Each structure stands twice: as structure tokens, then as C-alpha cells.
Amino acid sequence: MHSRSPQSPRLLSLLPMPATEFAMAFTSTPRGARLARLFVAHCLDSWGHPHTSAVNETLTLITAELCANAVQHGRVPGRDFHVRLVAEADGARLRVEVSDTRAERRPAATVPADPDAESGRGLLLVAALADGWGVTDRRGGPGKTVWATVGVPSGT
Template sequence: MKSATPSNGHMPQHMALEREFTMRFTSTPRGARLARRLVSHRLNDWGHPYATSVNETLTLITSELTANAVRHGHIPGRDFHVQLTLTDDIFRIEVTDTCAEKRPPASPSAADALSESGRGMLLVAALADDWGVSPRPAAPGKTVWAQLHVRTKGHPLTHRVAPEPTDVDLLLTTASLLRDDVGSRPEDASHGGRRQ
């Protein structure tokens, strides 16, 4: 975590809100996939096309945060909530679930190379300019948020240090998995979303 979370867990009030997208999703892998796709569509609508670094970065961050909400924050019968905001050239994605007990570590550690999980928050920390966790206001649970600073033309403002080669491989693998969802390719549509 790069900075302290504001006491209310939300954006400071002095910033002018330019755009906002908010929706509740079922706490299932399908709900997480839908959240990721809708965030990508919304960014495209806001002038950050699908192939831009802003859209791809925020979509990947959303994917990791929503997957964690489903995997680690799932309580049967409870949904998770996604909020995407653009304020003063800062995109902020918030994913709120109802499980207060399982919180991501303040500074994620490197996962074992053979482990099949444990890299999500490493990706978020590597891609976001800032991220954190805050208690859910007025109810049990937590909000995990990430911010990305952008120029008006859609490019990141900050200079990022290039990730280690193993991190690049992980990012490329994760990005290819996001593009290979069942039903996302034209050839899958003719089979009702099922591969043969």
C-alpha cells in the first residue's frame, strides 16, 4: 500500500468529480468477469479506447480486485460493488465486498513461482499509482481501491519502473487470459459461448 487511506475510504471531497460508474455484481466468477468487461466498456465510452494503456491497465486492475472479492471476500448471498470514477485526471476503481476479515496485506509479497495464486495484489501494486484498503462505511466489509493518474490524452502521468522479467511474463499471461474468456471471441458466439 503506497499511502494511508482517507478516513471514509473514498476520494477526497475537494476534487471535482467528472465521471462515475457504479454497479453491484453477484459474487461469482461470472460477476467478476462482467464487472471487468463493463469497466472496459465504460472507459471506452469515456474516450479511452480498448487498446489504450489506460483501458488495459484499469481493466487488469479491476479483474484482480473483483477476482479477490469473489475468492476471498465472498459471503453466500452477498454481492460485491464496483465504483469507477474519474476526477482531475485520476481514475479510481473501488471494489467493495462484505467480508471484513480477509484483507490484502499492506505490502504484497512475491508469490512462490509454482503457486497458482497470490499474485493479484502484486499486479495491482505494480500497475496502480496508489492503492489501499478501507473499512466499508456503515456496514461490515471492506473496500479495496486503486488509482491511476493519467493525462487528458489517456497516457499515464507517472514514470513507472520496468517490472522484472518474471513480472512481465506474468502480466502477459494474465492479459492473454483476460482476452481468452469463453464467449469473447467471434468463433465462440456461434456455439452459444461453448468451445468444442
Template sequence: MNPQITTPTVEFARWFSSTRRGARLARILALGQLDAWGVPHGSEGSDAAALIVAELAANAVLHGRVPGEDFELRLALGTVLRIEVTDTRADRLPRRPEPAGDAESGRGLLLVEALAKAWGVDGRGPEKTVWAEVDVRERYGELVNERR
């Protein structure tokens, strides 16, 4: 885990079915949790986190799915918001794509890269975790601290 949030202030973790419905639910619950932590719906930080969660969850469902296995979403708020999505396909590591100009897919990780302070992949045995960090406390630190 990144040393910036070795001791996160608050955490959220849930397992979801490796389906489109599971990916959608992960995004919805992440937004609700962020709002409860003081990162309001519709704010820049909330919108960035929503897009990142949606992309990482969709990738877990599309590229990391193993029949009968779920994926995990973990949020940790410390000095930054760390978003982690873990699936059971460590053999399929994401890489920065170079989509063709007219391609209809392949731009998701470019979006993650543009919105996140940092992102990467950690492997643990048969699993991999794709993570991204977003600065929400710098923008909303007072709200985050007040709501806890």
C-alpha cells in the same frame, strides 16, 4: 476517499453477484465505461484498468464472498481513475503477498501494485473496499475531455 478525486468528474457504480460470472461482467462493463469516457479499448490505461478490475473483482469473489451478498465496483474519474471494489468481508484484509517462486497463485496484488499509481484498503463496518488509482488522464486527457 483519496483527496485527489474528492470531486470526481464522472462516476460509475454497479453491484455484481459474487461469482466468476459477476467478476467477468464487472471487467467487461468497466472497459465499456472507460471507452465511453474516452479511454479507448486496447490503450495502456484501459489495459491497466482491465487487469486491476479483474484482479480486485476476482479477489472479492474468492476471498470476500459471503453467501447471498454481492460486491460493488465503482469507477471515479477525476485527476486519476480510481477503481474501488467493495465486498462484505472486512475480516479478510488483503496484504502484499510473497508467493513462492513456483506458486501458481498469489501474484494478483503484485500486479495491481505494479500497474497502479497507488492502492490500498478501507474498512467500513462489515465491508471493506480495495481501491487502486491509475493515471489515465495524463495519457488520454484530451480524449476524456472531448467525449464528455
């Protein structure tokens, strides 16, 4: 008999998703980043933004970039990163927040020094896709929170 981790993607359909907020901790590993992306996509789908919608695809891509940065640049051994997805009360905007415990490494959206570099463009992508993004101190603990907002087209 196989037991499944509570973060198993196969269990996504069994998890209740609140109507306006989703928050969860993930291990600071590539697998944790992948699971965070899957959970956000599923949550958005359950909120009425299908997987193939522009809102879902945009926020899922933003989440993937922010989680990858948290794992690569914000990792502290033994500490998880946290993801929070919130729908504003009027439903006009969605906000994703990714928090890690490395306060001293604050991101900046700048062009990579080497145009042939294989990394360094993630936040440029976030800046291009999001209506707004920024960095704040992490609430309730050490570290930082990188957030991004995306508008929801009326009628969706």
C-alpha cells in the same frame, strides 16, 4: 423468445454511462467478476479511453484482479460485491473500488511463499500497475473496499 439478464454484455451499448462515475453490484461468482471487468472497460471506452488505450487496459486488468479476489476471498454467501469507477474532477486520475462484505480478510501485497504457486500474485500486479492502492472500511455497510488509482496521461 429469450430474455436477457440486465447484466448481459450485449446490452452494454444500451446502458447510459455518466461522465464521472460508474457503480454497480455484481454476484459473487466468476461470471460476476467477468461482467464487472467488461462493464468497467465499456465505461472507460465511453469516457474517451478506448479499449486499446493503456489507461483502459491497465484499469481493466486491475479491476479483473480486484474482482477475482472479492469473489475468491471476500465472498459471503448471498452477498454481492460492488464496483465503483470514478474520474477525478480534473480528469487527471481514475479510481476503481471493489467492495465486499468480508471485513476480517484484508489483503496485503506480499510475495507468495511458494515461487511455483499458481495464485497469490494478483495484488503484486495491482501494486505494479497502479499509481496507488489500499484498503479501507466499506462505506455504508460491513466489509472492506480495495481501491486503486491510475493517472491519465494529459491529452487523453
